[in-house]
Amino acid sequence: MDIQTSKEAKATVVTLSGRMDAVTAPEFETAIKQLIEDGNIVFVVDFAGLDYISSAGLRSLLATAKLLKAKNGQIHFANIVGTVKEVFDISGFGSIFQIHESVATALAQIA
Amino acid sequence: MIKVEHLSKKFGDVTVLNDISTTISKGEVISIIGPSGTGKSTFLRCLNLLEHPSSGSIIIDGVDLLDRRTNVPKIRQKMNMVFQSFNLFAHLTALDNLTLGQIRLLGMGKDEAARKSLDLLRLVGLAEKADAFPDELSGGQKQRVAIARCLAMEPEIILFDEPTSALDPTMVSEVLAVIRRLAKDGMTMLIVTHEMDFARDVSSRVFFMEEGGIYEEGTPQQIFEQPMREKTRAFINRVRSFHCSISSPDYDLYAMNAEIEIFCERQILPKRIGQKLLLLVEELLHLHQPLLSTETVEFKISHSEKHGTLEIVAESSGDEYNPISLTNTPDELGLNIITAMTETINYQRFEGKNRVLLVLGEK
Numbered sequence: 001m002d003i004q005t006s007k008e009a010k011a012t013v014v015t016l017s018g019r020m021d022a023v024t025a026p027e028f029e030t031a032i033k034q035l036i037e038d039g040n041i042v043f044v045v046d047f048a049g050l051d052y053i054s055s056a057g058l059r060s061l062l063a064t065a066k067l068l069k070a071k072n073g074q075i076h077f078a079n080i081v082g083t084v085k086e087v088f089d090i091s092g093f094g095s096i097f098q099i100h101e102s103v104a105t106a107l108a109q110i111a
Numbered sequence: 112m113i114k115v116e117h118l119s120k121k122f123g124d125v126t127v128l129n130d131i132s133t134t135i136s137k138g139e140v141i142s143i144i145g146p147s148g149t150g151k152s153t154f155l156r157c158l159n160l161l162e163h164p165s166s167g168s169i170i171i172d173g174v175d176l177l178d179r180r181t182n183v184p185k186i187r188q189k190m191n192m193v194f195q196s197f198n199l200f201a202h203l204t205a206l207d208n209l210t211l212g213q214i215r216l217l218g219m220g221k222d223e224a225a226r227k228s229l230d231l232l233r234l235v236g237l238a239e240k241a242d243a244f245p246d247e248l249s250g251g252q253k254q255r256v257a258i259a260r261c262l263a264m265e266p267e268i269i270l271f272d273e274p275t276s277a278l279d280p281t282m283v284s285e286v287l288a289v290i291r292r293l294a295k296d297g298m299t300m301l302i303v304t305h306e307m308d309f310a311r312d313v314s315s316r317v318f319f320m321e322e323g324g325i326y327e328e329g330t331p332q333q334i335f336e337q338p339m340r341e342k343t344r345a346f347i348n349r350v351r352s353f354h355c356s357i358s359s360p361d362y363d364l365y366a367m368n369a370e371i372e373i374f375c376e377r378q379i380l381p382k383r384i385g386q387k388l389l390l391l392v393e394e395l396l397h398l399h400q401p402l403l404s405t406e407t408v409e410f411k412i413s414h415s416e417k418h419g420t421l422e423i424v425a426e427s428s429g430d431e432y433n434p435i436s437l438t439n440t441p442d443e444l445g446l447n448i449i450t451a452m453t454e455t456i457n458y459q460r461f462e463g464k465n466r467v468l469l470v471l472g473e474k
């Protein structure tokens with residue numbers, strides 16, 4: 001899995017590509033933890049390039065959200081499609097997380 | 112014991128079996144595999160005279176089957192057959208299905224027949240169902256009764272015609288276990304089957320049928336690992352299942368994924384199905400994680416073109432442990448994914464192992 005980050009005015013955009021599985025999910029958690037330590041607490045995660053997610057990935061997303069909640073932070077997801085969307089739907093993640101069509105719409109909604 | 116020479120069978124103008132010659136010795140277990148429509152069933156049915164060969168000869172222990180003076184019922188008792196569709200008598204209990212032939216054909220007394228039949232039902236694990244009628248039994252149980260009924264005729268040879276093809280995938284293993292046991296006891300058997308792993312580990316010899324004949328034969332090792340002829344190779348490549356055994360919590364997920372991808376390519380499965388397979392295997396591995404530091408988990412993936420399904424079996428050694436029980440999983444995420452993506456998910460404690468079976472449709 002490849003993780004790219006870029007700073008926008010109101011949030012840090014994290015762009016994922018490849019596979020988020022038992023091997024790579026911990027890499028995601030570590031990366032976000034580092035960003036939080038550096039003072040970032042509002043995130044938009046772009047899933048457009050991600051073509052696989054397993055429950056290990058879902059657990060990392062939940063852990064990250066929990067971490068951010070404790071810091072009064074926010075996490076938004078964008079571009080959930082294909083098999084990733086299928087897994088999100090099965091797991092009811094659509095109702096737990098704030099999901100947006102694109103990174104732009106996500107950014108527009110962040111106050 | 113069985114000597115077949117130049118056996119041919121035509122239906123009208125269509126030649127289904129073309130000049131088959133082979134010899135089968137006592138105690139051999141022969142699996143007959145091959146694509147549909149290549150005459151596997153017809154071959155068995157000819158041996159049992161359910162079909163009359165067009166030419167050639169079949170000699171059983173020196174008796175020529177095609178000699179008009181041969182006692183056909185006697186031959187069928189000595190070389191009994193188990194069918195795909197069980198063929199039990201619906202109006203008789205399991206026990207009476209067995210005793211009927213013993214009394215009528217073997218001339219046994221009622222009490223003796225009942226005693227022997229009950230022993231045979233016990234052998235196939237169904238003594239408690241002696242008084243049940245066929246429609247009160249599951250498919251797997253019906254087939255086990257049918258095997259017991261076959262044994263009740265004290266046969267020296269058993270012919271199995273796709274004994275598990277009509278069964279729900281969850282019931283296949285109980286029937287195969289009974290046949291394995293007969294093999295261990297030295298019964299001579301010919302088995303037409305689509306269960307390749309079973310054929311591989313139960314047989315002494317494998318016949319690959321194609322073009323109306325025994326196109327290639329050999330030990331399971333020869334046929335499944337080093338098939339010599341082109342059509343055998345093509346067939347084996349298509350049906351070969353994926354096996355892998357994991358015995359450390361630090362397993363190499365990507366090495367396993369790569370092998371599964373090769374398997375999917377060989378099976379010509381759509382990419383989407385391949386993705387699902389990878390996901391299901393990863394989730395299954397996760398559910399088995401607590402076992403991996405002490406036990407070995409065997410994974411097997413097989414593709415049934417016939418049923419349009421993929422089967423994933425994870426079998427673990429050690430004490431009874433149900434990896435798909437909610438009490439053993441920290442959260443429901445993995446289990447939810449598996450349940451949503453499969454047609455069947457079940458756990459069985461079977462022959463001292465924990466066995467999780469998933470069945471995935473190809474659509």
Ligand SMILES: Nc1ncnc2c1ncn2[C@@H]1O[C@H](COP(=O)(O)OP(=O)(O)O)[C@@H](O)[C@H]1O
Nearest residue numbers: 122127145146147148149150151152153154303
């Ligand atoms: N009673 C029959 N009349 C006409 N054709 C038959 C009959 N039984 C089988 N066949 C034909 O013989 C061929 C071989 O059938 P079968 O022995 O059932 O093949 P397999 O068991 O390898 O699938 C098939 O083409 C089938 O249609």
